[in-house]
Amino acid sequence: MKGCITLTNGNSFAGEWLGDNQYSAGEVVFYTGMTGYEQVLTDPSYQGQIVVFSYPFIGNYGFQPESMESAKIQVSGVIMAECFPFQLEGDRHSLVAYLNEKQIPALTNVDTRALIQQIRKEGSVPAVMHTESITADSFQLEECWPRTAVKKAGTGDMHIVLIDFGYKKSIVNSLVNEGCSVTVVPFDTEMSDIEKLNPDGFVFSNGAGDPMRFSSYFHRYKNIATRYPVLGICLGHQILALAFGGETMKLKFGHRGANHPVMNVKTGKVSMSSQNHSYVVKKESLKSTGFNIWFENVNDKSVEGLVHSQYEISSVQFHPEAAPGPQEHAQIFQDFIKTVQHKEKVRSYA
Ligand SMILES: NC(=O)CC[C@H](N)C(=O)O
Incomplete structure (x- = not known):
């Protein structure tokens, strides 16, 4: 399925949609590390943000729950240039399967270089991720408050x-x-x-x-x-x-x-x-x-x-x-x- 991310200035970046959840909104930010996607996606500081990975190949070492920084995926969406498409050996989850299970939408085959250049020019702006069948509506970013028990x-x-x-x-x-x-x-x-x-x-x-x-x-x-x-x-x-x-x-x-x-x-x-x-x-x-x-x-x-x-x-x-x-x-x-x-x-x- 085709999908895209549309920024508040109206610019869209197309890609291949991964996951059943066909819409998400968040502030679009980019992460420049070569590894560490499991920690990034589960770091509560990323709550409400759509993360663009600048490293061009994401997911190649699977998704291991013990690497999580909190109990769940915190980002609103994930944007990648290329996503490792296969299931890994042993008990390593595939990143895509894990994101899908948690209803976190992702886009792959995106021109992340152009998107990041756009963010560097315009700043971290609100954006929506949507499929062809759902258009980018006006939206309000939700404020999330941390709520933990002792x-x-x-x-x-x-x-x-x-x-x-x-x-x-x-x-x-x-x-x-x-x-x-x-x-x-x-x-x-x-x-x-x-x-x-x-x-x-x-x-x-x-x-x-x-x-x-x-x-x-x-x-x-x-x-x-x-x-x-x-x-x-x-x-x-x-x-x-x-x-x-x-x-x-x-x-x-x-x-x-x-x-x-x-x-x-x-x-x-x-x-x-x-x-x-x-x-x-x-x-x-x-x-x-x-x-x-x-x-x-x-x-x-x-x-x-x-x-x-x-x-x-x-x-x-x-x-x-x-x-x-x-x-x-x-x-x-x-x-x-x-x-x-x-x-x-x-x-x-x-
Ligand atoms: N990692 C953090 O604690 C982030 C702090 C704050 N939310 C910021 O974006 O600057």
């Missing part, structure tokens, strides 16, 4: 509370691997309930959408961050900056890939990071927040990490848990745990 993992002595804005499983795994016990709590958990958990430190998770939509909770998050050691990751990093009076803005087409270079501004050391975000903290808004820049993006000089001058807060715009991508920032978790243990900043990077 969850526990690990048995370590150090108790970390993960504030959940749509967390990736690998963040919990990274903390557990560093010897922590982790309690995941919903983003709107009352302070009194959080305190009952007797936390040693907090991690503010990644998540979908504009960080400003959590503004009614900023006072609570600031209260936490002035009293406990905190590590913010991606959306969590943006929220910490906002809670202390900083500002964020949306990039034209965001950073999504596995080889984004970031520089530690103190040491000048450049490292490769895994990224998935549209928003960034505005440098000039940091003046009276008490935050100093820790990392900067090598390509566009945007803010990639912050440390607070007074409180035990550090945060990164990129993903130290990687998944997918380079694992050279595992040290960030180790330093955070040491900070929690010693109740003072430990940062072997700076």
Whole structure:
């Protein structure tokens, strides 16, 4: 069956439709990593987005549930240049079969290069995916709110509370691997309930959408961050900056890939990071927040990490848990745990 993706400017890109579900809407974004499609498709930060893979061949190692970053596929749709068409040996699911089972539409044989050039020119815009029989209607993008129940993992002595804005499983795994016990709590958990958990430190998770939509909770998050050691990751990093009076803005087409270079501004050391975000903290808004820049993006000089001058807060715009991508920032978790243990900043990077 033929199908296409139509952007809000009216431009369409045709392809071969995969799946029974014949319509989907979302913000169209592109991912530049060569591998990692299982993690990308299940990362809750991609909720409500249609992901275009720039790597031209997707699905060749199947779809393994143990690689999932959450319990389900989070994207609204998938666009590929070429999709591996066969069933794989053993218990490896085929990507196409898995997407179809979960009712996530996909398009293959799309000129992804032209589509990505269009996104780079016009920015990440809303789009619809539809088959020949269903035309692109006007539509409203749905706002999705993270909704998890309290969850526990690990048995370590150090108790970390993960504030959940749509967390990736690998963040919990990274903390557990560093010897922590982790309690995941919903983003709107009352302070009194959080305190009952007797936390040693907090991690503010990644998540979908504009960080400003959590503004009614900023006072609570600031209260936490002035009293406990905190590590913010991606959306969590943006929220910490906002809670202390900083500002964020949306990039034209965001950073999504596995080889984004970031520089530690103190040491000048450049490292490769895994990224998935549209928003960034505005440098000039940091003046009276008490935050100093820790990392900067090598390509566009945007803010990639912050440390607070007074409180035990550090945060990164990129993903130290990687998944997918380079694992050279595992040290960030180790330093955070040491900070929690010693109740003072430990940062072997700076
Ligand atoms: N991975 C994330 O946490 C993404 C943060 C935010 N939704 C953004 O797009 O910038």
